Amino acid sequence: MTPRARFSPLIRVLSDIQASESLDAEEWSLLFAEARAAGLAPRIASTLGEHGPPRSMPARFAPQALAARLQGEAIARDALREVRYLRAALEGINTPIVLLKGAAYVVAGLPPARGRVFSDIDILSRREDLPKVEASLMMAGWIGDKKDSYDQRYYREWSHEIPPMTHLQRGTTVDLHHSLVMPTCRLGIDSGILLKSIVPASGLPGWFRLGDEAMVLHACAHLLLNSEFDRGLRDLGDINLLVRHFSGQTPGFLARLIDLASASGLERIAARALLLCHRFYATPLPDWPAITQARFDPVLALLGQVATTRHPDTRPTLQPIADQMLALRELSLRFPAHILIRHLWHKAFSTFGQNRTSV
């Protein structure tokens, strides 16, 4: 660990891109390293490129930024192509499909699409249509990854998605959802209300995306309920860009966001996510009691330790512990107690039996 590097150039630059002007050469290096670790390199690179490269950027980083931008463009291009393949595969069954997350941003041309690092395509269909959709995907070459009968049961009975399906030739993965959050989740979230807001996805007749407010709330719920914090800063970046974009487009966006959060049971989750966005991206906050309440929330303090820079030089010292605590908390929210005990029992004994394979 380098002695100087408690200062995080990434955190500095995310909330104020102008701050890049004051970085020295080594801090520029660390900025790119941190951005890679957070899955933010393409996004930072395209933001930096917007007004031409900053004067303070050493020559070494022009090729780095170019490489990252190309990577981002390739991801968006691949996602669009994959969506076309999916559409062709599902054309015959006449079922409404909702695109979620990364692919939805790309198809709708929303700001988080630019330079977003992701690989899986997330789609949602009605629960009763799942067998049809799954069968059509299999006919077109996608096969389920999880063979283990416990995993099958976990996904089929409790989860909000079926096991991920990977295409035999292209190796691309699709996550097929039937709900936005785990139906077993103890928080009592009504994702049906969010789904009522769907709007047609541009250029894809018969396909939909979530309405603006629901899209933001889904991003919040996904970040806080899936314990995939290694991409936390990227997800907060998505929320920040969406909030700023939608607020600029239609007056009263934040007020409608608050209403929908209350109606769907996502108040605390949305308040925490917005506070984190504000901390890292200076996202404007609505005047909302839930925000005032969440400010001194211990969970928020933990989240601030994990949904931040993950680079070994600059990450908070307690990050690994906070990761564990939040993963446990999330697990305890995911299930009612009787399923949770069964799940943990199974996980404890199934891992003992497995041998790790080496390189």
Place this chain on the structure above:
Amino acid sequence: MTRVSDLERKQLRHALVTGRFRLQVGALVFRIASRVPEFMPAFTQLYAHYPCDPDGGEFDFDVSVDAPSIMRRWFRRNATFRFSGDEPFLPMTADHAHALFEWGTNWVVGAYGHQYLILHSAVLERDGRGAMFVAVSGGGKSTLAAELALSGWRLLSDEMALVDGPDPLLVPHPRPVSLKNQSIGVIRSRHPGAVMGPPAIDTHKGTIAHLRAPDDAVERATEAVRPAIIVFPKWSPTAALRVTEVGQGNAAMRLIEQSFNYPVLGPAGFERLSALVRAAPAWEVEYSSLDDAKRVLNELLTGAC
């Protein structure tokens, strides 16, 4: 300019442990960190002549080879490769720390160096003319690269052709040449003076030993060359020497198969690849003897202008 061999053991060790160590390989600078005792001897031997900086400074990629957990520093010792904190591979035994470093670092360049079109190929140069030796499984690309590098050709890379554009230009990334199994003995017996690092025995690729990149390869590591020929080498113990011309279209298709990032570059990748196969005629060279191969490669390179 400081070279790795200029540093005292203690100084190098300190720089590696504190993360202040920088290694320059061609256009790229690596920040390298390691506490694994097995890493340093192999590294100092194979990178002795590389420019470096023990006091920090800017870098492109930060990599480390370290124990995966504190316990693994003492019990059932092994090493893991990290890149910006991520661990793209499973750990390996501590004896293989240096081999892991070589694989990991190749992976980093291949997975992130999208400013170049990157092809799985050795690159060498003679008289200002670049030759690519494209990887074909069992083709003997690395053996050929080692042999040529020790016979007056300049080594640009034994693993990756970094193709810059728009006029195709091969950018050097000289690193130790990775030799497998029998190739190690072949090169050792033909070139008894060649410096090789400690062999990594029983890796998933068999036994691996690295040949130190020749001095001029490191000395001229920022001089790019124009591609003059593309070679698909094919070694077999009994083959008679045979040289077959490969058409531009066919060569392009075979190069795409051996590319690390062709799809990432999109249309620009296609243009750079077409420019490459237009600039450099391609040949398939079947051989059993390295001397035959060397002779015919010299002829092909002289013939291509």
